[in-house]
Amino acid sequence: MNLYTASPQTSSQAIAPAPAKPEVSVVVPIYNEVDSIPHLVETIATTLRKSRLNYEIICVDDGSRDGSAELLKQMAEVRQDLCVVLLRRNYGQTPAMAAGFHRARGQTIVTLDGDLQNDPVDIPNLLAALSEGYDLVSGWRKHRKDATLTRTLPSKIANWLIGQITGVKLHDYGCSLKAYRAELVADMNLYGELHRFLPALAYIEGARITEIPVNHHARRFGKSKYGLGRTFRVLMDLLTIYFFKTFLTRPMHVFGLLGILALLSGSATGLYLAALKLIWGQDIGNRPLLVLAVVLFLAGVQLFCFGLLAELQMRTYHESQNRPIYRVRETIGPGGVRVGQAD
Structure with a gap:
């Protein structure tokens, strides 16, 4: 068990109580980072105190199994600048970030990873x-300290591809160190694994975006949670973002177009076969072209139906109640006050 003991710098005498409306909320998703947590939280606090900013730190434990949750609860008992959100299980980084966004009270929200590879010292620059x-400032790990073949090279390819498809040209989409205006975050709903596409989602909302170089450190503790296996998921999410950017409010434009093309092709093929049968008396019953005509016609009808359903879903998406994609077990607020229970 990793017990946390408050140092003179982390005592309630050294840290003022969290303000009613902090200027900055720092959101940190945590998953099995028990050794990194004390260093990370203290560095964030020291940096923001030097900048004379009212702040809060929100650590969202995403179902850790290495004692991270217990350590965070101990720290929340003695730190008045720390809020801890414990999720019931491991949902993934996107739901964890969404949980932090929903709890954040600051005018500005800063996100970073919990593995000490992002440097909190860069927060004032953001x-x-x-x-x-600007509405969003993204970090650019200009000098990455990761493996070239398994991390850096695939990341560069992905960044180029994302920029080409979304129209948001950034050097480093994958850097978690970002700063957002709170009103921008309030307009974005996160699902799936869309955290790495937050600049593209913000662009859809009309945000002004820039990026600045930030420090990047080699991992000091634990193991990386990422690998080449996430490439397929990134591609699928990229297709989702492209659809959001292009057809979110008009899905019938894509399904309807495909439906028209399929209907026209099926109808033209059917007319051709009908002419062969009625005018020239040829047998068409055994022709594969007949099957193709029927399939195209039915596909066209189905695509039109998909378009209509997508239009209804789009309206539901924009008008339905705001239901989170995670379930909170408990929330420990400033001073160890329990401010929330399981849903």
Whole structure:
């Protein structure tokens, strides 16, 4: 068991109580990072205190099994700048970030990973760029400290592909160190594994986006949660983002177009076969072309139905109640006050 003991720097005398409306909320998804947590939280706090900013730190434990949740609960008992959200199980980074966004109270929200590879010292630079009129400032790990073949090279290819498809040209989509205006985050709903596409989602909402170089460190503790196996998921999510960007409010434009093409092709093929039968008296019963004509016609009808259903779903998406994609077991607020129970 990793017990946490408050140091003089983390005592309630050194850290003022969290303000009613903090200027900055720092959201950190945590999954099996028990050795990194104390260093990370203290570095974030020290950096923001030096910047004379009112802040809160929100650590979202995503079903850790290495003692991270217990350590965070101990820290929340003695730190008045820390809020801990414990999810019931491992949902993934996107739901964990969504949970942090929903609990954040700051005018600005900063996100970073919990493995100490992102450097909290860069937070003031992100906030300074944000104050220049941008809605989202993304970090660019210009000098990455990861394996070239398994991490850096696939990341560069993915960044280029995402930029080409979404129209948002960033060097580093995968960097979790980002700063957002709170009103921008409030307009974005996260599902699946869309956290790596937050700049593209923000662009859909009309956000002004920029990026700045940030530090990147080699992993000090634990093992990486990422690998080449996530490539397929990234591609599927990229197709989702492209659909959101192009057809979210008009799905009939894509399904309807495909339906028209299929109906026209099926009808033309059917007319051709009918002419062969009625005018030239040829036998068409055994022709594969007849099967193709029927399949195309039915596919066209189905695509039109999909388009209508998608239009209804789109309206439901925009008008339905806001139901989260996670379930919170408990929330420990500033000073160890329990402010929430399981849903």
